[in-house]
Amino acid sequence: MTDLLIRGFDGVLIHPEDEGYEAGRSVWNAIVDRRPALIAKCANTADVVAAIRYGRDAGMEIGVRGGGHSFLGLPVVEGGLLLDLSGLATVRVDPGTRRAWVGGGALLGALDIAAQRYGLATTAGNVSHTGVGGLTLGGGTGWLGRQLGLTCDNVASYQLVTADGDVLRVDANNHPNLFWALRGGGGNFGVVTEFEFHLHPVGTQAFVADFYYELKEARTALRAWRDLFADTPRRATPVARVGQWDEFGGRRMASIGFVWVGDPDEGRQLLPSYSGIGRPVAQRARELSYLDLQMGDDDAEQHALRRYCKGLYLREFPDQAIDAFLAPGNEMSARLTLNGGAMADVPPGASAYSHRDALLEFTTSAGWTDAAEDETRVGATRTYAAGLEPFASGSYVNTISDDDATAVRRAYSTADLTRLAAIKRQYDPTNVFHHTLNIRP
Numbered sequence: 001m002t003d004l005l006i007r008g009f010d011g012v013l014i015h016p017e018d019e020g021y022e023a024g025r026s027v028w029n030a031i032v033d034r035r036p037a038l039i040a041k042c043a044n045t046a047d048v049v050a051a052i053r054y055g056r057d058a059g060m061e062i063g064v065r066g067g068g069h070s071f072l073g074l075p076v077v078e079g080g081l082l083l084d085l086s087g088l089a090t091v092r093v094d095p096g097t098r099r100a101w102v103g104g105g106a107l108l109g110a111l112d113i114a115a116q117r118y119g120l121a122t123t124a125g126n127v128s129h130t131g132v133g134g135l136t137l138g139g140g141t142g143w144l145g146r147q148l149g150l151t152c153d154n155v156a157s158y159q160l161v162t163a164d165g166d167v168l169r170v171d172a173n174n175h176p177n178l179f180w181a182l183r184g185g186g187g188n189f190g191v192v193t194e195f196e197f198h199l200h201p202v203g204t205q206a207f208v209a210d211f212y213y214e215l216k217e218a219r220t221a222l223r224a225w226r227d228l229f230a231d232t233p234r235r236a237t238p239v240a241r242v243g244q245w246d247e248f249g250g251r252r253m254a255s256i257g258f259v260w261v262g263d264p265d266e267g268r269q270l271l272p273s274y275s276g277i278g279r280p281v282a283q284r285a286r287e288l289s290y291l292d293l294q295m296g297d298d299d300a301e302q303h304a305l306r307r308y309c310k311g312l313y314l315r316e317f318p319d320q321a322i323d324a325f326l327a328p329g330n331e332m333s334a335r336l337t338l339n340g341g342a343m344a345d346v347p348p349g350a351s352a353y354s355h356r357d358a359l360l361e362f363t364t365s366a367g368w369t370d371a372a373e374d375e376t377r378v379g380a381t382r383t384y385a386a387g388l389e390p391f392a393s394g395s396y397v398n399t400i401s402d403d404d405a406t407a408v409r410r411a412y413s414t415a416d417l418t419r420l421a422a423i424k425r426q427y428d429p430t431n432v433f434h435h436t437l438n439i440r441p
């Protein structure tokens with residue numbers, strides 16, 4: 001049967017006995033250890049069509065790999081077909097029209113590098129080895145979000161292969177329902193072989209400021225940080241962290257600060273409002289290129305660790321939430337980033353992404369190597385995040401680490417989920433694309 005596929009296939013087919021199989025089935029989260037029956041490394045859109053048709057005819061479950069960074073390792077299906085898009089990774093930029101055409105398997109770094117050649121960018125996530133595909137389809141947050149909206153807000157059109165193998169151009173005028181669903185609804189509706197993005201002249205510079213506090217001082221500092229939100233310009237993203245820093249002897253501390261994308265001198269003007277806050281033990285302010293900002297966490301977020309993450313949107317940040325944020329267990333870290341700005345300009349219901357009104361995004365994640373620690377690490381992360389639950393309005397579909405339907409329900413409003421299910425019935429009634437954070441038809 002595979003022979004039939006090979007005849008019309010320009011990419012590479014990898015079976016369990018083939019060289020490249022182990023690398024082909026491995027993803028960012030080392031907890032994921034599943035063995036697909038076949039890996040189809042597609043080279044073009046026709047390959048994607050052939051692979052979907054082959055998989056369906058053979059009765060195989062299909063997983064689609066963009067950058068392989070979903071916490072659940074969604075693309076890797078035990079005994080199924082792994083449709084790998086890493087061969088569709090080209091990025092073409094037209095500086096005149098400020099557009100980028102990006103392959104469905106490209107990584108964020110490729111998009112940023114190609115666009116920055118012209119001082120352009122669009123909102124992309126903070127780790128350059130993350131896939132454009134999954135990140136954009138779930139929404140896409142990053143240091144430009146308050147300035148330019150979510151990554152999905154900057155998509156002009158999609159080329160999409162449906163469950164039936166039809167190739168559609170999807171934009172505001174063609175298949176508008178599907179266009180709505182692709183802006184936050186994840187990989188449920190087909191395989192995107194190309195994204196067309198709007199780019200923006202953001203320049204090539206950034207500025208980052210952090211103030212570090214002993215935990216006992218951090219409560220006061222976070223209260224004052226909260227008071228700055230209303231007047232924060234869109235080019236700044238306020239950030240707070242709790243964790244351990246080597247330079248402070250590995251003891252648990254907290255930091256507050258902001259990331260600025262644009263002219264560093266303008267960013268520096270925010271410093272006085274931060275430097276008056278509490279009694280920091282240290283402070284750091286640095287200019288860097290936008291590309292360095294985008295790659296700054298690449299090593300810390302390396303591949304090959306076992307991972308678990310909890311993400312929550314907070315609608316408010318009262319003192320009790322500050323206390324809960326400051327209470328992670330040993331070896332745990334967490335981050336809060338301010339939402340709003342251009343992300344909140346898009347009215348609720350105008351795209352499938354349901355959390356336009358969130359005040360803050362909270363994320364905590366753990367990384368470890370020993371499988372024997374899985375239960376304790378996951379348990380500790382859940383317990384810590386549960387402390388923030390009373391203030392949460394839901395979760396971001398792209399940070400879901402638990403494979404249960406409740407998690408998906410919390411990623412969308414009831415109205416958005418109902419509409420998503422109706423669109424799913426129209427484009428994928430038999431739920432071919434269910435190795436996703438699944439919207440059931």
Ligand SMILES: Cc1cc2nc3c(=O)[nH]c(=O)nc-3n(C[C@H](O)[C@H](O)[C@H](O)COP(=O)(O)OP(=O)(O)OC[C@H]3O[C@@H](n4cnc5c(N)ncnc54)[C@H](O)[C@@H]3O)c2cc1C
Nearest residue numbers: 066067068069070104125126131133134135140141187192
């Ligand atoms: C280190 C790290 C940093 C992160 N930072 C951010 C961040 O700053 N901002 C943010 O918003 N998120 C961030 N995330 C979350 C990220 O958005 C999700 O993990 C996302 O799923 C990654 O997409 P991927 O293509 O790499 O993953 P994959 O595991 O390959 O895919 C995830 C899902 O998307 C589907 N999919 C992927 N590509 C396509 C495609 N072309 N067509 C159809 N379906 C597709 C897959 O089938 C699967 O269901 C981060 C994650 C990690 C691990």
